Amino acid sequence: xxxxTQSRSMWIASLTRSxxxxxxxxYGTWARRLMVQQAxxxxxxxxxxxxAMPTGPTLGLRGGLGKTLLISYLLLAIVPLSLLSLLTYxxxxxxxxxxxxxSLETTAALKEEALANQLAAYEHDLALIAITLPAxxxxxxxxxxxxxxxxxxxxxxxxxxxxxxxxSGQIVAQTQSASTDPEMIRxxxxxxxxxxxxxxxxxxxxVALAYPWAGWRLxxxxxxRSIQQVVVRADDPTKGIASQMVTQDGLVVSAAGxxxxxxxxxxxxxxxxxxxxxxxxxGAYDDLDGTPVFGAYRWNPDFHFALLVEQxxxxxxxxxxxxxxxxxxxxxxxALITAAIAAVVTRRVTVPIVQLTExxxxxxxxxxxxxxxxxxxxxxxxxxxxxxxxxxxxRILYGELEAKVAERTRQLEEANAHTRYHVMxxxxxxxxxxxxxSIRDLDEMLSTVVDLLSQAFxxxxxxxxxxxxxxxxxxxxVSSAEQVAARIPVGGEDLIGAVAQDGVRRVVQDESVRRxxxxxxxxxxxxxxxxxxxxxxxxxxxxDQLVYxxxxxxxxIAIENARAYALEHETVMRLRxxxxxxxxxxxxxxxxxxxxxxxxxxxxxxxxxxxxxPLNARQRVDLENIYQSGRQLLGLINDMLDLSQLELxxxxxxxxxxxxxxIIEGVMATARxxxxxxxxxxxxxxxxxxxxxxxxxxxxxxxxxALLSNAVKFTEEGSIHLHVIQDGDQVTISVSDTGRGLSxxxxxxxxxxxxxxxxxxxxxxxxxxxxxxxxxxxxxxEIGRGSTFTLSLPLRSIPQGETKET
Numbered sequence: 001x002x003x004x005t006q007s008r009s010m011w012i013a014s015l016t017r018s019x020x021x022x023x024x025x026x027y028g029t030w031a032r033r034l035m036v037q038q039a040x041x042x043x044x045x046x047x048x049x050x051x052a053m054p055t056g057p058t059l060g061l062r063g064g065l066g067k068t069l070l071i072s073y074l075l076l077a078i079v080p081l082s083l084l085s086l087l088t089y090x091x092x093x094x095x096x097x098x099x100x101x102x103s104l105e106t107t108a109a110l111k112e113e114a115l116a117n118q119l120a121a122y123e124h125d126l127a128l129i130a131i132t133l134p135a136x137x138x139x140x141x142x143x144x145x146x147x148x149x150x151x152x153x154x155x156x157x158x159x160x161x162x163x164x165x166x167x168s169g170q171i172v173a174q175t176q177s178a179s180t181d182p183e184m185i186r187x188x189x190x191x192x193x194x195x196x197x198x199x200x201x202x203x204x205x206x207v208a209l210a211y212p213w214a215g216w217r218l219x220x221x222x223x224x225r226s227i228q229q230v231v232v233r234a235d236d237p238t239k240g241i242a243s244q245m246v247t248q249d250g251l252v253v254s255a256a257g258x259x260x261x262x263x264x265x266x267x268x269x270x271x272x273x274x275x276x277x278x279x280x281x282x283g284a285y286d287d288l289d290g291t292p293v294f295g296a297y298r299w300n301p302d303f304h305f306a307l308l309v310e311q312x313x314x315x316x317x318x319x320x321x322x323x324x325x326x327x328x329x330x331x332x333x334x335a336l337i338t339a340a341i342a343a344v345v346t347r348r349v350t351v352p353i354v355q356l357t358e359x360x361x362x363x364x365x366x367x368x369x370x371x372x373x374x375x376x377x378x379x380x381x382x383x384x385x386x387x388x389x390x391x392x393x394x395r396i397l398y399g400e401l402e403a404k405v406a407e408r409t410r411q412l413e414e415a416n417a418h419t420r421y422h423v424m425x426x427x428x429x430x431x432x433x434x435x436x437x438s439i440r441d442l443d444e445m446l447s448t449v450v451d452l453l454s455q456a457f458x459x460x461x462x463x464x465x466x467x468x469x470x471x472x473x474x475x476x477x478v479s480s481a482e483q484v485a486a487r488i489p490v491g492g493e494d495l496i497g498a499v500a501q502d503g504v505r506r507v508v509q510d511e512s513v514r515r516x517x518x519x520x521x522x523x524x525x526x527x528x529x530x531x532x533x534x535x536x537x538x539x540x541x542x543x544d545q546l547v548y549x550x551x552x553x554x555x556x557i558a559i560e561n562a563r564a565y566a567l568e569h570e571t572v573m574r575l576r577x578x579x580x581x582x583x584x585x586x587x588x589x590x591x592x593x594x595x596x597x598x599x600x601x602x603x604x605x606x607x608x609x610x611x612x613x614p615l616n617a618r619q620r621v622d623l624e625n626i627y628q629s630g631r632q633l634l635g636l637i638n639d640m641l642d643l644s645q646l647e648l649x650x651x652x653x654x655x656x657x658x659x660x661x662x663i664i665e666g667v668m669a670t671a672r673x674x675x676x677x678x679x680x681x682x683x684x685x686x687x688x689x690x691x692x693x694x695x696x697x698x699x700x701x702x703x704x705x706a707l708l709s710n711a712v713k714f715t716e717e718g719s720i721h722l723h724v725i726q727d728g729d730q731v732t733i734s735v736s737d738t739g740r741g742l743s744x745x746x747x748x749x750x751x752x753x754x755x756x757x758x759x760x761x762x763x764x765x766x767x768x769x770x771x772x773x774x775x776x777x778x779x780x781x782e783i784g785r786g787s788t789f790t791l792s793l794p795l796r797s798i799p800q801g802e803t804k805e806t
Contacts, residue, residue: 078335085328092324093317097294100316101282104296107234108282108309111243112298114230119195119303122209125156126220130213140173148175159206160221163213164189172216180221185210187249189217194303197224197251197258205258228253231307240293240312246272248304252288271297275306284313352380356387363391422543428456429547433554442562446478449555453532454480460513460535465496466520466528466559474500474528481533499529505549507540516540518552522560530555590641594634601630653772655797658697660731661686664722667701671708671720679717682708686724693731695797699769703777706762707735707789715739718786734790742781750779766791773797 129147144161151158162174166189169182179201187193188210196208198221205224210217231245232255244254250261266272270285275297282296287310295310359370370391372384432449439445446464454462463479465488474496476486488494491501495517499506503519503526514537518530530552534540540548604627606612608620615623668684675682693700704722711720718738725732742750751767770777774797781787 078339081331081335085331088324088328096317097284100294100311101296104294104309104311105282107243108296108298108307111230111233111309112300112307114233115227115245115305115307116300116303118227118230119207119209122158122195122207122220122222123211125151125158126209126211126218129161129220130211130218133213133218141175144173144175148177157222157226158220159223162219162221164210164217164219166190166217180208180219184208185219188219193248196249197227197247197253224253224258228255228258231255240315241309242311243307243309246276246306246308271295271308271310272306275299275308349380352376352384356384359387363394369395422547424456426547428452429551429554431456432551437558437561439558440562440565442559442566443478445558445562446555449558450478450480453551457534457539458536459532461531461533463531464520464528464555465500465531467500467526477528479531496529496531500526505545507545509537514539516545516548518545518548520552520556520559522553522556527556527559586641590637593637597630597634597637601627601634604630651772653696653699655694655696657692658695658700660690660693660700660724663697663701664704664724667704667708668722670705671712674709675712675720678712678715680712680715680720681718682712682720682722684722684724686722687726690724690726690731691795693793693795693797695773695793699773700793703766703769703791704733704735706766707791710762710789711735711737711739711787715786729795730792731795732790732792734788736786736788738786741783741785742779742787743783747779747781751777 129151132147133143140163144163148158148161160175160177160180162180163172164170164182164185165172169186169189171180171182174180180198182189184198185196185208188196188208194209198206198208200206200221207222207224207227208219209222210219212218227245231243231253233243235241235243235255237255242255244252246252246261246266250266252259252261261272265288266276268286268290269288270283272288274281276299278299278301280298282294284292284294287293287295292313293310294313294316295308297306297308299306356372359372362370372387375381376384432452435445435448435452439448450462450464453459459480461479461481461484463481463484464477465474466477467473467490468475472490474488474490476484485494485496488497488500490497492498495506495508495515499517499519503521503524505516505518507514507516509515512535514534516532516534518532519526520528520530530548532540532548604623607615608623608627664684664686668682672682708720708722715737716739720735720737723732723734723736725734751763767777770791770793773793775791775793777789777791779787779789
């Protein structure tokens with residue numbers, strides 16, 4: 001019954017999947033009928049297989065089954081089992097030896113690796129201690145005690161530390177827990193051994209390793225029992241499995257302890273002898289006690305030790321011998337006993353089986369009214385009664401199958417319709433979110449959302465109301481219907497006003513319309529409401545309310561984004577207008593000031609040339625002051641205009657291949673002319689082979705000249721040096737002077753866009769030019785020792801703003 005029920009459940013699940021694929025097909029009814037017919041035929045073929053012979057069972061089957069069973073059993077069971085028994089012993093012995101040696105080799109390799117890792121970890125700990133030791137030797141004992149305590153707190157097996165002078169072989173300092181004879185670790189200090197096992201003052205054993213430090217040797221001592229634990233780990237004395245490690249200085253570490261190895265013992269054990277020769281392998285040999293064992297041996301070339309894992313041959317083969325004897329004896333006994341009983345039982349077994357076979361063959365032909373006569377209470381009788389019950393259930397199932405399939409089909413159709421509806425809701429929700437995030441105009445976005453909701457959900461009315469600025473009214477923004485209230489008071493009797501006040505969605509229903517009002521809110525703040533009407537009274541259930549609330553939340557976020565975008569757009573437009581007004585003002589002002597200044601400068605220069613007559617000394621001084629002041633004021637106006645263009649990003653830049661050495665040569669000539677009459681000398685340090693710069697030559701010349709002019713202005717005597725250094729794809733230019741220097745407050749505002757004391761706007765312009773060319777500029781100074789201005793530019797400048805490439 002259980003197997004039948006499981007098969008029935010599997011068939012119904014298959015029917016469900018097949019029906020889902022047919023849903024929506026105009027021929028669904030015909031397909032379902034065909035599917036039911038195919039399912040019935042499959043069920044009939046499953047429980048009523050076709051007869052083995054085309055003409056049904058014959059009387060010849062009655063006598064042939066018993067003979068066939070008896071003869072086949074004797075030939076296929078007793079004879080092969082007898083031959084198998086002869087081969088079992090030898091095969092088990094051979095396989096046992098291979099498995100044991102393979103297992104021992106694996107164990108030896110793992111233990112060797114674990115021991116090597118343990119010793120390497122000790123060396124690593126010692127190296128860390130050596131690194132952390134101070135360079136000054138000082139009170140070494142106290143330092144070593146502190147280091148020992150720190151590493152012991154980290155759960156290390158380290159028990160003592162010592163510093164040894166390799167030249168004298170004497171212990172310079174050691175921790176309180178250390179008491180070691182230098183002779184015991186001489187080979188370690190002299191580098192002959194990488195590690196040693198020595199005895200401590202209490203009769204125990206220690207593992208010693210050394211590490212160079214400050215011309216001495218830092219020696220660490222660990223408890224040797226940790227090494228012993230790794231060696232004997234996973235050993236099983238009850239099965240004769242034992243492991244041992246042999247060091248290069250002739251010590252054997254095993255479960256019995258740490259003992260010296262005599263030369264006679266080393267040659268007596270083939271495994272130890274081969275391992276000490278640096279060989280790896282496995283096989284059968286005698287151990288140190290002369291006991292035959294299976295063993296695996298390995299030699300570690302890094303730390304010079306041998307690792308052996310051995311198992312007594314008698315213990316290893318005992319299980320195989322016992323197993324062989326049990327298998328062979330049991331097999332032969334069962335075969336003989338079964339052969340003797342088979343002849344008696346065959347007749348009793350085959351007769352009811354033949355009867356069951358004949359009945360099953362008739363049922364397979366379609367006659368489900370067959371019954372097997374039951375007159376036994378053993379397993380055959382139980383089988384016959386189960387067969388009769390199965391036939392009865394098949395008759396009932398065959399009669400009820402059509403109705404059950406129709407009921408399941410109806411349920412699946414309802415489930416599929418419900419699932420499709422919710423999938424549609426999720427798809428529409430995703431579409432609303434996409435549209436709301438892609439449309440920045442508030443009115444356009446709301447209109448699109450209303451159209452989508454009304455068409456996709458087939459709603460009779462969709463309206464969106466938003467709160468007024470004073471939060472006293474909700475104002476209609478867009479609706480899919482006409483004659484809708486344009487303004488509703490917040491908190492009024494209308495459902496929209498109530499939801500706008502408390503932010504809680506509500507669902508109401510009259511005789512023909514179902515209505516839901518959903519709040520539009522962001523972060524607990526109500527922005528408005530979404531008013532939905534449907535002619536279907538089953539709409540706006542619990543699941544629908546969650547979907548519409550999610551849609552409302554997405555629309556709320558979109559409303560906030562649209563408002564923020566509109567505000568940002570308005571702000572940007574205002575800032576652009578202000579920038580345009582400022583630029584126009586500066587341009588007009590500069591032109592308005594330049595015209596009279598150029599006249600003043602021109603006429604003063606004309607008078608200085610004495611074309612209208614000679615000048616006396618006082619007149620010449622006054623005219624020169626007028627001329628120089630006019631030139632200075634004109635320069636300030638030009639600087640202000642240039643600085644304004646740089647701030648607004650409208651200053652033009654022309655990029656081209658530039659020879660930096662040529663620019664510096666011309667600028668240095670101008671700077672030397674400026675320094676004429678002062679006790680100041682100028683030097684340039686430009687390396688040969690500088691690659692060309694891809695930058696604005698005029699702007700770069702302007703910056704370098706401003707730095708040199710500033711250095712000349714504030715240096716009364718001394719020297720000015722210009723250095724050029726190339727570092728990868730960067731070029732650094734620095735101007736150093738021996739002037740009065742700058743204070744910290746002066747350095748903080750030296751590049752500000754305000755006119756400093758006798759500085760002007762040159763450095764502020766220089767800073768913005770360098771930054772526009774993709775570089776940096778900074779100053780280093782000290783009162784009384786001069787200043788150094790440094791700028792760094794890439795070999796290829798990529799300025800922002802208006803740029804012209806040539």
